[in-house]
Amino acid sequence: MSTERVGGYPEVELPDDFGDSTSWQRACDEETRIEPINRAEWMVRVGDGDRHRVVFGTRSGTPVGECDCQGYTYNEWCAHLAAMMLAYVREEIVVADLDADPDEELAMLWRKYRQGGEA
Numbered sequence: 024m025s026t027e028r029v030g031g032y033p034e035v036e037l038p039d040d041f042g043d044s045t046s047w048q049r050a051c052d053e054e055t056r057i058e059p060i061n062r063a064e065w066m067v068r069v070g071d072g073d074r075h076r077v078v079f080g081t082r083s084g085t086p087v088g089e090c091d092c093q094g095y096t097y098n099e100w101c102a103h104l105a106a107m108m109l110a111y112v113r114e115e116i117v118v119a120d121l122d123a124d125p126d127e128e129l130a131m132l133w134r135k136y137r138q139g140g141e142a
């Protein structure tokens with residue numbers, strides 16, 4: 024019924040041979056730079072390549088995301104997404120649950136912060 028894209032980002036599907044994919048190898052081997060733009064968007068640079076805007080988060084615990092680069096457009100997989108995935112599984116970044124209401128999330132983070140302050 025609704026065509027809204029709220030929470031409608033595609034699941035990040037690892038290609039069958041993702042471990043052998045050039046994208047994954049690049050993400051592993053080359054220096055990556057990941058900078059958050061907002062709760063769902065990141066600027067990602069792999070090696071000496073261009074910076075690309077990547078949407079990355081989770082939906083009910085499943086990683087979802089997309090990239091604006093050509094590789095992603097053709098393969099639904101790219102070095103930038105691979106870099107995000109890698110950082111995510113290594114717990115180097117904290118990603119947002121894109122299903123969560125941003126206000127709720129903020130309230131939750133705030134409570135967490137307050138609790139942290141009291142500890």
Ligand SMILES: [Zn+2]
Nearest residue numbers: 090092101103
């Ligand atoms: Zn990309």
